[in-house]
Amino acid sequence: MKQKKRINMVFYLMVVPMAVLFFCFHTLPFLQGVFYSFTDWKGYGDWNFVGLRNYLHIFKDKNVISAYLFTLQFAVCATILVNVLSLVLACALNAKIKCRNFLKAVFFLPYMLGTLIISYVFKYIFSNVVPAIGKALGIASLSVNILGTNHAWIGVLVVTIWQSMAFNTLIYLSGLQTVDRDLYEAAALDGATGMKRFLKITFPLIAPFFTINMVLSGKNFLMAFDQFIAMTNGGPGTATTTISVLIYKKGFSGGQFAYQSANAVLLFIVVVLISVFQLRVLEKREEKVS
Amino acid sequence: MMKGKKFLALGLVVAMTGSMIAGCGGSSGSNGDSNSAGGTETAAKDEKQGGEVELELFSTKTENADILQKMIDGFMEENPDIKVTLTSESDAATVLKTRLTKNDIPEIVAMGGDSNYTELQSAGVLLDLSGEDFVSDVQEAYLDMVYDVNVDKEQTAYGIPYATNASGVLYNEDLFAQAGVEVPKTWSEFQDVVAKLQEAGITPFELTFADSWTCLPPWNSMAPVIPDANFTDDRKAGSVTFAGTHDEVVEKYLWILDYAQEDFMGTTYTDGNAAFANGSAAMMINGNWAISEFLNTNPDMNVNMFAFPSVDDESKNTVTSGVDVLLAVSNQGTDEQQEAAKEFIRYALKPEVAQSYIDDQFAFSAVNGVEQTNETVSGVAKDIANGKVSNFPDHYYPNGFDLSTILQQCALNKVNGMDNAENISETLTSCDEQYDVANVE
Numbered sequence: 264m265k266q267k268k269r270i271n272m273v274f275y276l277m278v279v280p281m282a283v284l285f286f287c288f289h290t291l292p293f294l295q296g297v298f299y300s301f302t303d304w305k306g307y308g309d310w311n312f313v314g315l316r317n318y319l320h321i322f323k324d325k326n327v328i329s330a331y332l333f334t335l336q337f338a339v340c341a342t343i344l345v346n347v348l349s350l351v352l353a354c355a356l357n358a359k360i361k362c363r364n365f366l367k368a369v370f371f372l373p374y375m376l377g378t379l380i381i382s383y384v385f386k387y388i389f390s391n392v393v394p395a396i397g398k399a400l401g402i403a404s405l406s407v408n409i410l411g412t413n414h415a416w417i418g419v420l421v422v423t424i425w426q427s428m429a430f431n432t433l434i435y436l437s438g439l440q441t442v443d444r445d446l447y448e449a450a451a452l453d454g455a456t457g458m459k460r461f462l463k464i465t466f467p468l469i470a471p472f473f474t475i476n477m478v479l480s481g482k483n484f485l486m487a488f489d490q491f492i493a494m495t496n497g498g499p500g501t502a503t504t505t506i507s508v509l510i511y512k513k514g515f516s517g518g519q520f521a522y523q524s525a526n527a528v529l530l531f532i533v534v535v536l537i538s539v540f541q542l543r544v545l546e547k548r549e550e551k552v553s
Numbered sequence: 554m555m556k557g558k559k560f561l562a563l564g565l566v567v568a569m570t571g572s573m574i575a576g577c578g579g580s581s582g583s584n585g586d587s588n589s590a591g592g593t594e595t596a597a598k599d600e601k602q603g604g605e606v607e608l609e610l611f612s613t614k615t616e617n618a619d620i621l622q623k624m625i626d627g628f629m630e631e632n633p634d635i636k637v638t639l640t641s642e643s644d645a646a647t648v649l650k651t652r653l654t655k656n657d658i659p660e661i662v663a664m665g666g667d668s669n670y671t672e673l674q675s676a677g678v679l680l681d682l683s684g685e686d687f688v689s690d691v692q693e694a695y696l697d698m699v700y701d702v703n704v705d706k707e708q709t710a711y712g713i714p715y716a717t718n719a720s721g722v723l724y725n726e727d728l729f730a731q732a733g734v735e736v737p738k739t740w741s742e743f744q745d746v747v748a749k750l751q752e753a754g755i756t757p758f759e760l761t762f763a764d765s766w767t768c769l770p771p772w773n774s775m776a777p778v779i780p781d782a783n784f785t786d787d788r789k790a791g792s793v794t795f796a797g798t799h800d801e802v803v804e805k806y807l808w809i810l811d812y813a814q815e816d817f818m819g820t821t822y823t824d825g826n827a828a829f830a831n832g833s834a835a836m837m838i839n840g841n842w843a844i845s846e847f848l849n850t851n852p853d854m855n856v857n858m859f860a861f862p863s864v865d866d867e868s869k870n871t872v873t874s875g876v877d878v879l880l881a882v883s884n885q886g887t888d889e890q891q892e893a894a895k896e897f898i899r900y901a902l903k904p905e906v907a908q909s910y911i912d913d914q915f916a917f918s919a920v921n922g923v924e925q926t927n928e929t930v931s932g933v934a935k936d937i938a939n940g941k942v943s944n945f946p947d948h949y950y951p952n953g954f955d956l957s958t959i960l961q962q963c964a965l966n967k968v969n970g971m972d973n974a975e976n977i978s979e980t981l982t983s984c985d986e987q988y989d990v991a992n993v994e
Contacts, residue, residue, distance in 0.1 A: 305672075306650055324990065390763065390819055408819020411763050413969060498765050499818055500962025515647060517953030517991065518672075 300525035305518050317525035327526060329501060330509045331533075337416060337505065338484035341423050345480050346473070349428045353435030354461065367436070374429035382493030385422045386410065389494075415495050416503050423490055427483070431476045438472030439465070474545040478538050485534050506530050606893040608637045608886075611659035613645040613669070614878065616842075617716075620913040621663065628900045635893045637661075653678065658883040661894045663715070666699050666876030668952040670712060673881070675704040679711040680884040680891060682898075687713065690902045694940045695919040698876050702948055712879035713898055714919035716910060719858065719933050720770050720840035720873040720945070723847075726855040728755050728835040736932065739865045740805070747812050750835050758809060759834035760817040761825030768960035769947060771809055771838045773873050774861030775802045777943035785949035788988065795984035803963065803977045805863070809838070810967050818968055830854050840873075844915050844929050859932045860941070872933045874942040877916060953991035959983050 300317055304310035321327050356367055373381065390408040397405025409418040442465060450456075450464050466473070488507035491497060497504035497512060504512075506526070514523030612621055618641040625637045640659060642648060646669045652658065658678050664670055673679060682688060688696070688710050695714035700706055724736070729746075732753035737743040747757045761767045776784075780798040787793040814820070814834055823846075829837050830850035837843070838861065847854050860872040880901060882894040900906060907920040917925050917937050925934050936942065947956055963980040967973075 306654070325986065326990070386821075390821055390824060394816065394819070407816040408763065411816065411819030411965075413965065496765060498958060498961050499762070499965045501958055502962075502965070512955070513953060517955065518668075519953050 296524045297528055299521050300528050302521050304521045306515070306520040310521070313521075317522045318529070320522065321526055321529060326501065326504070326509060326513075327506075330504050330506045333416070333503065334485060334487070334505045337420065337487060338481060341420060341427070341484040341487075342477065342480045344420075345424050345427045345431055346476055348424065349431035349476070350435055350473075352428065352432045353439055354465070356432070356436060357439040370432055371429050373426040374433075376426075378426060378489040379493050381426055382422060382490045385418075386494045389418050410495050411499055413502060415499060419490055419494050419503060422494065423484070423487065426490075427480060431480060434472050434476055435469065438469035442468050470545075470549040474542065474549060477545060478541045481541055482534055482538055485537065486530070606635050606889045608635060608661060608890060608893055608897065609659040610637055610639050610661045610663060610897070611645070611649065612639065612641040612878075613649065613662075613664040615641055615643055615645075617641075617663075617878070617910075617914055620910055624901060624906060624910065627906065628897055631900065632893075632896060635896065637897065649673070656885065658885045660883050660886045660890050661897060662881045662883070663878050664712075664881070666702055666712065666714065666879050667948050668702070670699075670879065670881070671702050671704065672952075674702075674711050678883055678885055680882040680894075681709055681711060682713060682882065682895070683710045685710075685895060685898075687895075687899050687902050690921055691715075691919045692921060692940070694942060695876055698944045698948075699879060701944065712876075712881040713902070714876045714879045715901065715907070716876075716878040716914060716916045717874050717919050717937070718840055718842060718877040718916055719930065719937060719942075720773055720875075721838075721858050721861045721933055722774075723829075723837045723839055723843060723856055723858050725829070725832060725835050726857050728832060731755070732835070736859045737862050738867045738870070739862050741865055743862045751812065756814045756834040757812040757836055758814070758817075759820075759825050759829040759837045760810070760813040761820045761822045761837075761839075762818050762961060762964050763820055764822040765957040765961045767822055767825075767839060768957050768964060770840060770873075771806055771861070772802065772956065772960060773945050773947060774838070775805060775863040776946040777873065778863040778869055778871060779805075785946060789949075789992065794981075795988070796978065796981040799981055799984070800977055803980050804973070806960070806963070807967055807973050807976065810964055818965060826850065830856075841915050841917075841930050841933075848929075856929050857932045858930050860936055871941050871943040872936045873945055874917065874937055875945040875948060876919065950988065951991040954988050955991075956984070956987075959987060 299310075301312055301314060302310045303313045303316075352370060356363060356370070360366075389410050394406050394408055397403075397407075409415060446464055446468075447460065450460050455463055486507050487505050488511065491503055491505055491508050492511070495503045497508045507530070510523045510527050510530070513519045514527075517523075610621065610625065612618065618639065621641070622639055625639055629635065629637060646664075649659075649662070649664070649669070650672070653673065653676060656678075662673070662679075664673075691714055695717060696710060699710065699712050699714055700708050703709065703711065728750070729736070732750045732755055734746045734749050735742075737746045750757045776799065779801050781787070781793075784793060784798060788795070810817070814828075820828070825837070826843055826846040827850045828834070830847040832854075841858065844856060847856055860870050862870050864870060880898050882891060882898070884891070886894070901910075902920055904920060904923050907918045907923045910916070911918045911923065911925050912927070915925075915927060915930060917930075917934070924938055947954075950956065959980060962983070963976060966976045966979065971979075
């Protein structure tokens with residue numbers, strides 16, 4: 264008991280203000296959102312409790328269901344592609360190549376720019392630059408604005424991957440730097456090089472970083488919002504309406520504040536469940552390899 | 554225990570230092586207080602002598618900020634005892650709703666005659682202006698449009714219509730002359746014009762469907778004319794559906810798409826406006842608000858407008874025109890503020906003030922006898938002055954009904970090669986479904 268009393272007060276002084284701020288500006292609004300999801304509040308004026316009506320309505324709403332399907336499809340593709348590509352990139356940047364630091368800066372640049380800015384720039388590129396190139400080369404599929412077709416989501420996916428790779432590459436790089444060089448030498452003596460070395464030595468050793476990246480990018484892409492609002496606004500039609508875009512559009516301009524709050528709570532639960540599932544599976548894999 | 558004592562000592566030191574600082578602060582604070590008290594006293598005196606009333610004018614349009622400020626300056630010169638400040642910010646509708654929750658309503662609100670107005674009116678924060686002398690200064694037709702968006706269509710003027718807009722077909726006069734065609738008055742003539750334009754090698758329509766709201770104007774022009782006049786009321790009551798009443802609207806809508814430029818689904822409003830201003834196509838289906846955009850790109854463009862010829866019966870075709878700006882007064886202010894706000898509306902409705910507003914905005918006026926004389930809209934100015942107008946049908950749809958998305962989907966289906974009959978039925982089914990979802994909530 265005496266031992267425990269000796270915890271330095273400074274630590275509390277560091278943690279408590281942050282905890283209070285976090286509670287006021289994050290937890291409290293979240294709880295408010297949960298509260299409103301049980302009402303028929305429009306964002307102002309009078310409201311009544313409606314129990315679970317909003318939640319039951321969600322499962323009958325075609326818009327919500329198609330948004331969930333689209334978001335899952337997008338999140339799965341983006342998570343896999345981002346992680347594969349950034350792992351490859353991290354390995355390349357970790358090798359002793361020329362202009363390594365310069366290239367690191369180049370690949371990290373997209374992360375420093377705001378998603379909205381990037382999206383508006385790419386919206387311009389997709390609607391003006393790419394079609395001009397497509398026409399000049401006589402490629403029919405490139406000579407239209409991809410954001411105005413059924414494949415609009417691929418355009419957004421490309422931009423999302425390009426931007427998200429920066430952060431994931433950074434984490435993988437820091438993971439690769441924790442790997443002891445001696446191990447590689449020992450592996451080389453045993454004849455493990457190239458792909459074999461990566462699969463048997465490098466990848467198992469950076470497994471925790473892989474877990475973090477998978478969970479973080481999975482969560483981010485399930486909640487994808489900025490890039491869709493800026494590039495397609497959920498269109499054409501409803502082709503690229505993610506759950507967050509739907510919540511924003513219908514909740515704020517559509518007068519369905521309470522109903523979309525319920526949708527947001529549901530999204531929160533889904534994201535938590537998927538993240539916990541990912542952690543469980545990937546941590547088990549970590550244990551197995553180590 | 555030693556640690557505890559040390560901690561106590563440290564705590565005391567901190568507390569004492571703190572109180573010292575507080576003490577110093579207190580004395581200087583009291584000095585400051587006496588100063589500021591003197592300040593308020595003089596201010597209070599001023600107010601008694603001058604009787605100054607402060608008003609806030611909140612505008613939901615950012616485009617008209619400059620001209621509103623000019624109007625305010627003119628008003629304050631005439632009424633030195635009233636001080637008006639202008640608030641005009643982007644995403645104003647959301648800001649206004651947020652302020653509504655805090656019961657912080659600006660004394661004067663300048664906003665569109667749309668569902669946002671309905672929400673403010675239904676919250677009961679707007680002053681009844683029906684008894685005021687200036688109500689008779691504005692056109693009956695536009696006053697009716699404001700009544701129509703009141704809850705239960707209450708015949709009470711909570712807002713005074715001020716400026717109006719027009720949606721129809723914008724056309725390039727030079728290209729029309731080049732193809733030797735006249736402005737069409739009926740749907741058949743419209744079809745002829747399109748055929749002749751195409752023969753002359755001119756793209757008939759420039760559409761900008763990458764921005765989903767631009768999918769609305771053709772619908773907004775046809776929907777008030779083609780279906781039964783009672784449609785919006787009957788649909789609300791649930792006695793009719795879009796399917797079976799709007800088939801012709803969608804059919805004609807799809808016909809237009811056949812004559813649009815390539816990749817119209819990927820053209821944004823900004824890019825399309827610039828291309829149209831440089832003569833890429835002969836017509837654009839949009840509103841008077843786009844004209845200033847064209848002239849920014851190409852100041853020499855000869856652009857004009859005509860009413861969308863929805864049907865062959867010329868007398869039925871109308872210009873779609875809605876209340877772009879109405880002026881409303883909050884009933885939450887003091888009596889002096891309410892009187893001053895009415896005084897401001899009286900000033901704004903003066904013919905010369907109303908004229909300078911519409912000249913600046915290429916808009917039309919709801920004030921009797923004030924006409925838009927600009928060449929660029931001469932084709933519809935007469936129709937509007939004669940009251941040959943119908944309101945935007947989407948002003949009558951429920952707030953959450955996102956028609957533009959449905960129409961964008963319909964256009965995408967067309968590009969994907971879906972059969973027209975199938976597309977019409979799918980689009981109208983989706984209209985009915987989405988309408989019901991929005992109508993319940």
